[in-house]
Amino acid sequence: MDHFNDITYPRAQAIIPEELQNAEAILMQAWENGSGSALVATACIMFTKWSLYLGSPNEKVIKLALNGPIKDPGVIGYCHEAVGGLHMKQNKLEEAEASFRNAAALHRQARDILGEGNDLCNLGQVQLRLFNLDEAEALFKNAAALHRRAKDLHGEGDDLRNLGEVHLRQRRLDKAETLFKNAAALYRQAKNFHGEGDALCNLGEVHMEWDNLDEAEALFNNAAALHRQDKDRCGEGHDLCNLGEVQMLRDNLNEAEALFKSAAALGRQAHDVFGEGNALFRLGELHMQQGNLDEAEALFKNAATLHRQGKNPHGEGYDLSKLGEVHMQRGNLDEAEALFKNAALLHRQAKSLHGEGNDLRKLGKVHMQRGNLDEAEALFKNAASLHRQAKSLCGEGYDLCSLGEVHMQRGNLDKAEALFNDAAALHRQDKNLKGEGYDLCHLGKLHMQRGNLDEAEALFTGGAALHRQAKNLQGEAYNLCHLGSLHMQRSNLDKAEASFQNAAALHKQGKSILGEAYNLSELGEVRMQQGNLDEAEAFFKKAASLHRQAKDLHSEGNDIGKLGAVHMQRGNLDKAEALFKNAAVLHRQAKSLHGEGNALGNLGQMHMQQGNLDKAEALFKKAAVLHRQAKSLCEEGYDFCNLGEVHMQRGNLDKAEALFNDAAALHRQDKNLQEEGYNLCRLGKLHMQRGNLDEAESLLKNAVALHRQAEDVLGEADDLRNLEELQMQRSKLDNAALDKL
Numbered sequence: 226m227d228h229f230n231d232i233t234y235p236r237a238q239a240i241i242p243e244e245l246q247n248a249e250a251i252l253m254q255a256w257e258n259g260s261g262s263a264l265v266a267t268a269c270i271m272f273t274k275w276s277l278y279l280g281s282p283n284e285k286v287i288k289l290a291l292n293g294p295i296k297d298p299g300v301i302g303y304c305h306e307a308v309g310g311l312h313m314k315q316n317k318l319e320e321a322e323a324s325f326r327n328a329a330a331l332h333r334q335a336r337d338i339l340g341e342g343n344d345l346c347n348l349g350q351v352q353l354r355l356f357n358l359d360e361a362e363a364l365f366k367n368a369a370a371l372h373r374r375a376k377d378l379h380g381e382g383d384d385l386r387n388l389g390e391v392h393l394r395q396r397r398l399d400k401a402e403t404l405f406k407n408a409a410a411l412y413r414q415a416k417n418f419h420g421e422g423d424a425l426c427n428l429g430e431v432h433m434e435w436d437n438l439d440e441a442e443a444l445f446n447n448a449a450a451l452h453r454q455d456k457d458r459c460g461e462g463h464d465l466c467n468l469g470e471v472q473m474l475r476d477n478l479n480e481a482e483a484l485f486k487s488a489a490a491l492g493r494q495a496h497d498v499f500g501e502g503n504a505l506f507r508l509g510e511l512h513m514q515q516g517n518l519d520e521a522e523a524l525f526k527n528a529a530t531l532h533r534q535g536k537n538p539h540g541e542g543y544d545l546s547k548l549g550e551v552h553m554q555r556g557n558l559d560e561a562e563a564l565f566k567n568a569a570l571l572h573r574q575a576k577s578l579h580g581e582g583n584d585l586r587k588l589g590k591v592h593m594q595r596g597n598l599d600e601a602e603a604l605f606k607n608a609a610s611l612h613r614q615a616k617s618l619c620g621e622g623y624d625l626c627s628l629g630e631v632h633m634q635r636g637n638l639d640k641a642e643a644l645f646n647d648a649a650a651l652h653r654q655d656k657n658l659k660g661e662g663y664d665l666c667h668l669g670k671l672h673m674q675r676g677n678l679d680e681a682e683a684l685f686t687g688g689a690a691l692h693r694q695a696k697n698l699q700g701e702a703y704n705l706c707h708l709g710s711l712h713m714q715r716s717n718l719d720k721a722e723a724s725f726q727n728a729a730a731l732h733k734q735g736k737s738i739l740g741e742a743y744n745l746s747e748l749g750e751v752r753m754q755q756g757n758l759d760e761a762e763a764f765f766k767k768a769a770s771l772h773r774q775a776k777d778l779h780s781e782g783n784d785i786g787k788l789g790a791v792h793m794q795r796g797n798l799d800k801a802e803a804l805f806k807n808a809a810v811l812h813r814q815a816k817s818l819h820g821e822g823n824a825l826g827n828l829g830q831m832h833m834q835q836g837n838l839d840k841a842e843a844l845f846k847k848a849a850v851l852h853r854q855a856k857s858l859c860e861e862g863y864d865f866c867n868l869g870e871v872h873m874q875r876g877n878l879d880k881a882e883a884l885f886n887d888a889a890a891l892h893r894q895d896k897n898l899q900e901e902g903y904n905l906c907r908l909g910k911l912h913m914q915r916g917n918l919d920e921a922e923s924l925l926k927n928a929v930a931l932h933r934q935a936e937d938v939l940g941e942a943d944d945l946r947n948l949e950e951l952q953m954q955r956s957k958l959d960n961a962a963l964d965k966l
Contacts, residue, residue, distance in 0.1 A: 266290040266300050273307040277314055284311050302331030302340055309347055313354075315536050316575060322351045342371035342380050349387055353394075355576050356615055362391045378415035382408045386424050393431065395616050396655055402431045422451035422460050429467055433474075436658060436695050442471045462491035462500045469507055473514075476698045476735040482511055502531035502540055509547060513554075514699075516738030516775035522551050542571035542580050549587060553594075554739075556778040556815025562591050582611035582620050586627055593631065596818055596855035602631045622651035622660050626667055633671060636858055636895045642671055662691035662700050669707055673714070676898040676935035681711055702731035702740055709747055713754070714899070716938045722751045739780070742771035746784055753791065762791045782811035782820050786827055793831055801831050822851035822860055829867055833874070842871045862891035862900060869907065882911055899940060902931035906944050913947070918955050925951065 269290040291304050309324030325347045332340035349364035365388045372380035389404035405427045412420035429444035445467045452460035469484035485508045492501030509524035525548045532540035549564035565588045572580035589604035605627045612620035629644035645668045652660035669684035685708045692700030709724030725747045732740030749764030769784035789804030805828040812820030829844035849864035869884035889904035909924035925948045932940035 266293065266295050266304060270303050270307045273311065277310055284308065287311070297335070298331040299335035299337045299340060302328040302335065302337065302344070305331065306340070306344060306347065313347075313350070316538055318351055318354055318576070322348065325351065338371050338375040339377055339380065342368045342375060342377065342384075345371065346380070346384055346387065349384075353387065353390065356394075356578055358391050358395060358616070362388060365391065378411045379417050379420060382411035382415065382417065382420050382424065385411065386420075386427060389424075389427055393427070393434075396434075396618060398431050398434055398656075402428060405431065418451045418455035419457050419460060422448040422455065422457065422464070425451065426460070426464055426467060433467070433470070435656065438471050438474060438696060442468065445471065458491040458495035459497040459500055462488040462495065462497065462504065465491065466500070466504050466507055469504075469511075473507075473511060475696055478511055478515065478736050482508065485511065498531040498535035499537055499540060502528040502535065502537070502544070505531065506540070506544055506547065509544075513547070513551065515736045516771070516777075518551050518554060518776050522548060525551065537575075538571040539575040539577050539580060542568045542575065542577065542584070545571065546580075546584050546587060553587075553591065555776050556817065558591050558594060558816050562588065565591065578611045578615035579617045579620055582608040582615065582617070582624065585611065586620075586624055589627055593627075593634070595816070596857070598631050598634060598856055602628065605631065618651045618655035619657050619660055622648040622655065622657070622664070625651065626660075626664055629667060629671075633667075633674070634856060634858075638671055638675060638896050642668065645671065658691045658695035659697050659700055662688040662695065662697070662704065664688075665691065666704050666707055669704075669711075673707075673711060674896055676931075678711055678715060678936040682708065685711065698731045698735040699737055699740055702728040702735075702737075702744070705731070706744055706747060709744075709751075713747075713750065715936050716754075718751055718754055722748065725751065738771050738775045739777060742768045742775070742777075742780065742784075745771070746780075746787065749787060753787075753794075758791050758794060762788060765791065778811045778815035779817045779820050782808045782815065782817070782824065785811065786820075786824055789827055789831075793827075793834070798831055798835060802828065805831065818851045818855035819857050819860060822848040822855065822857070822864070825851065826860075826864060826867060833867070833871060838871050838874060842868060845871065858891045858895035859897055859900060862888040862895065862897075862904070865891065866904060866907065873911065878911055878915060882908065885911065898931045898935040899937045902928045902935065902937065902940050902944070905931065906940075906947060909944075909947060909951075913951055913954060918951055918958075921951055922948065 269286045273284070273287045287304055287307050291301070291308070295301055295304075305324045305328035309321045309328060312318070312321035312324055325344050329341050329344035329348065332344055345364050345368035349361045349368060352358075352361035352364060365384045369381050369384035369388070372384055385404050385408035389401045389408065392398075392401035392404060405424050409421050409424035409428070412418075412424055425444050425448040429441040429448065432438075432441035432444060445464050449461050449464035449468070452458075452464060465484045465488035469481040469488065472478070472481035472484060485504050489501050489504035489508070492498070492504055505524045505528040509521045509528060512518075512521040512524060525544050529541050529544035529548070532538075532544060545564045546568040549561040549568065552558075552561035552564065565584050569581050569584035569588070572584060585604045585608040589601040589608065592598075592601040592604065605624050609621050609624035609628070612624055625644045625648040629641040629648065632638070632641035632644065645664050649661050649664035649668070652658075652664060665684045665688035669681040669688065672678070672681035672684060685704045689701045689704035689708070692698075692704060705724045705728040709721045709728065712718070712721035712724060725744050729741050729744035729748070732744060745764050746768035749761045749768065752758070752761035752764060765784050765788045769781050769788070772781035772784060785804050786808035789801045789808065792798070792801035792804060805824055809821050809824035809828070812824055825844045825848040829841045829848065832838075832844065833841040845864050845867045849861050849868070852861040852864055865884045865888035869881040869888065872878075872881035872884065885904050885908045889901050889908070892901040892904060905924045905928040909921045909928060912918070912921035912924065925944050929941055929944040929948070932944060
């Protein structure tokens with residue numbers, strides 16, 4: 226009978242699933258006939274455990290056993306334990322806790338040390354699910370003491386492994402590693418392949434946290450071999466899923482895909498809806514990385530169905546959250562918002578603080594994209610609070626980084642810098658190289674905005690090094706791309722090109738369509754500055770094609786807008802107009818106020834070039850409204866500047882001056898030295914036109930100082946050229962005055 230109580234026993238797996246329905250009828254008849262006994266109650270317990278394993282939890286027969294004439298407290302205790310297992314599966318944690326406490330009391334009464342140890346271990350699992358880590362730790366320690374007294378190596382191994390899980394969640398990785406090793410040794414001593422495989426899998430997860438991918442891979446392979454030897458398809462599927470994650474981190478996506486598919490197949494064979502759902506979820510992530518959004522969406526939906534079927538709100542929450550990310554990439558912000566909200570509800574139901582915190586952060590990103598910075602800030606703060614409660618340094622770090630981005634958009638650079646530094650400190654404490662690498666990149670962008678290019682360069686280089694160390698190709702490429710932008714600002718086009726090409730190669734290696742497309746678009750910008758319009762056009766077309774493939778409307782709109790700029794430079798204004806209009810439509814579809822505003826601004830520039838000043842003015846005003854809605858100070862400043870140019874062409878110098886001053890104020894508020902410098906230069910030229918040469922000289926000198934501080938060589942050269950022109954104008958006036966004398 227013991228063999229049939231073991232769900233991993235091959236003969237039991239061959240016989241019991243087919244006979245479960247018959248067994249239910251026989252057991253129910255036994256209770257109805259009044260022939261129930263302790264032996265029948267034990268059979269009911271076995272039946273309940275098998276129904277759980279096969280994904281169709283059945284509580285009918287165990288409830289009959291509990292209400293039957295059995296007097297043995299030990300047997301009744303095991304019945305309560307089985308009911309607690311059902312409640313755990315149904316995520317009824319309070320009911321599960323009550324059942325396990327009843328079981329523990331009865332086993333204590335029966336002086337069944339082994340049974341009580343199992344009950345305390347189960348109670349610890351409840352507390353672990355509730356994230357009450359201190360209570361869970363105490364229960365697992367007590368369970369281990371009882372199992373040690375009962376000389377139950379398997380039970381003590383389970384307790385130590387669960388204690389390791391507590392320490393893993395608290396990021397005490399050294400302690401977790403020791404506990405998992407001790408658990409593996411106990412299982413080995415007990416010749417329990419299943420348990421040893423689980424412990425080795427846990428050890429692999431510790432090494433994953435340390436970014437020791439080779440050690441993690443070896444441990445997962447050993448775990449899979451043990452689970453295979455034990456014919457434990459559920460355990461082996463979990464190991465293969467972890468091996469797939471290792472390959473994903475190495476950007477070996479074909480190997481990862483094969484492993485995830487094998488894991489899903491094993492989960493399906495073992496009737497493990499949770500395991501199969503997890504494998505489909507990982508496959509979905511892989512397709513997202515490749516830009517295959519339709520395939521990713523289908524996989525996340527299938528995973529959600531399986532997790533819902535298995536009454537696993539925690540897993541279903543992650544599936545819905547990823548579906549939200551798919552819709553974010555497509556620009557469907559309303560759908561994304563609804564999915565993130567549903568995911569947060571499920572994670573709240575599952576008492577997963579970490580999961581709920583992640584969902585709130587993603588909701589914050591939706592509001593940031595809409596320009597609702599106050600709502601975004603509130604969500605990021607709530608997310609940080611949840612992650613702090615969950616003792617998730619990594620999650621809290623990402624929340625603080627997101628808060629820093631809000632303050633960057635508001636122009637509060639000092640506050641943003643403090644938040645990025647706090648995020649980096651948390652990720653460093655958590656030994657999370659990837660997270661720290663992204664924080665350094667954000668700090669680099671901040672220093673670029675301030676014009677501290679040397680500091681920014683050091684931060685981008687440092688961030689790239691951390692991502693390289695973590696074998697994160699996408700993160701390294703992200704930092705290299707920003708290094709390219711920095712070199713563009715310095716007009717070092719060769720260095721910029723090299724950075725963008727290296728980034729594109731990394732994204733191609735990692736099969737990241739979106740990353741590669743972004744880098745190709747930036748290479749097009751380099752070619753534009755070099756005057757190679759044909760090559761620029763080819764890069765923008767390729768980038769647009771990749772973004773279209775990935776269904777990224779916003780980015781495709783940017784590429785189409787850049788193609789319009791190419792045709793403007795060639796003088797093909799009809800073609801440029803059509804492209805700018807297409808870009809505006811794509812941004813409107815993507816609900817990108819910022820992007821649509823840029824497209825209208827480009828259309829305005831084209832009409833200004835044609836001398837259609839009324840049309841240009843109307844477009845610049847619409848662009849300014851959109852940028853104001855999106856709380857984009859920099860772009861609204863450009864719009865005011867363009868409106869100022871319209872009034873300059875009309876000869877309305879007072880109106881133009883007011884607009885250039887407004888533009889300069891916005892760029893100053895945004896701490897954008899480069900653009901503020903250009904505004905002062907325009908004001909200087911305006912005063913030259915009026916003949917106010919002293920005022921003009923002061924403005925142009927201030928522009929030189931700002932451009933020098935921002936290391937903008939081209940901007941400074943333009944200012945100096947205007948100062949030379951001013952001196953020539955002054956000399957002419959002086960000579961004219963002398964001639965009169």
